Amino acid sequence: MASRPARSSVRRAVRRDPQAALPELLRAAARVRRNAHAPYSNFLVGAAVLAGGEVFVGANVENSSFPLGVCAERSAVSAAVSAGHARIDAVAIVGGALRPVPPCGGCRQVLSEFCARDVPVVYATPDGEKIETTLADLLPQAFSNADLKATGAPKPPSRLKRIS
Numbered sequence: 424m425a426s427r428p429a430r431s432s433v434r435r436a437v438r439r440d441p442q443a444a445l446p447e448l449l450r451a452a453a454r455v456r457r458n459a460h461a462p463y464s465n466f467l468v469g470a471a472v473l474a475g476g477e478v479f480v481g482a483n484v485e486n487s488s489f490p491l492g493v494c495a496e497r498s499a500v501s502a503a504v505s506a507g508h509a510r511i512d513a514v515a516i517v518g519g520a521l522r523p524v525p526p527c528g529g530c531r532q533v534l535s536e537f538c539a540r541d542v543p544v545v546y547a548t549p550d551g552e553k554i555e556t557t558l559a560d561l562l563p564q565a566f567s568n569a570d571l572k573a574t575g576a577p578k579p580p581s582r583l584k585r586i587s
Contacts, residue, residue, distance in 0.1 A: 441513035444473050445555070447541040448515035452495075453549060455480040456517050459495065463487070468518030470495035474508035474537075483518075496530035500537060514558075516546040523547050523554045525561060534558055535565035566574050 450470040456469025459482040459528075468483040481498025496516060503511060514534060518524050523546045526534065534544075540559035549552035 438510075439476055441473055441543050444478075445448070445515060445543060447475045448473060448478060448513055449517060449545060449547055449553070451478050451480050452515045452517040452547075455482050456495070458482045460484045463489070466518065467517065468495040468524075470499040470514070472496075472503050472511045472514045472515075473489060473513040473568050474503040474511050475507070477503075477506070477508075479503040479506065479508075494530050496526045497533050499535055504537070509537065510539075511542060513542060514538070514544040514561060516544075518546070519548050520550075521548075523552055525554070525556075531558070532564040532565065535562050535567065 424509075451471035452469040454469065455471065456467050459467040459469065461467050461483055463485050466483070469480065470482075471478050471480045479499050479502040481493075481495045481500070481502055483493065483495040484498065485492040495518070496514070500511065511534065514526075516524075516526060525531075525546050526544075534542075535558060538558045540557065542558045543555065544558055544561060545553055545555045
């Protein structure tokens with residue numbers, strides 16, 4: 424019998440304190456992990472981000488053309504950005520089995536685009552073993568728009584515009 428799929432995209436608004444929201448984010452990440460499409464690696468990952476007081480979730484989606492897969496963290500960030508948010512206040516990831524597995528390098532870079540350096544990040548196993556850290560600890564010298572400014576590249580938009 425198939426399990427009931429977890430909802431994707433948006434959860435209800437939660438407390439604004441990012442640290443206090445981490446337990447709810449972990450629960451949301453654990454729920455959406457069940458929706459992961461990982462037939463090649465069997466490595467299921469769920470992620471949840473807090474943005475504007477709302478929780479946005481994502482699961483990893485593998486593809487037979489391996490480079491086209493999407494990580495859970497990037498999926499959750501995309502859901503938040505698609506809803507009009509340009510800032511992420513907290514991140515939770517559930518994946519792995521033997522140990523909590525942090526976000527890959529690409530996801531760390533994507534998170535750095537939308538998170539302040541002190542944003543709390545928690546990553547955990549499905550059994551609840553967890554590690555709490557910050558984005559700055561995960562990616563201490565992130566490439567950023569400041570690096571682009573040094574080359575004279577155009578300034579990125581200051582905020583997203585919602586299309587009606």
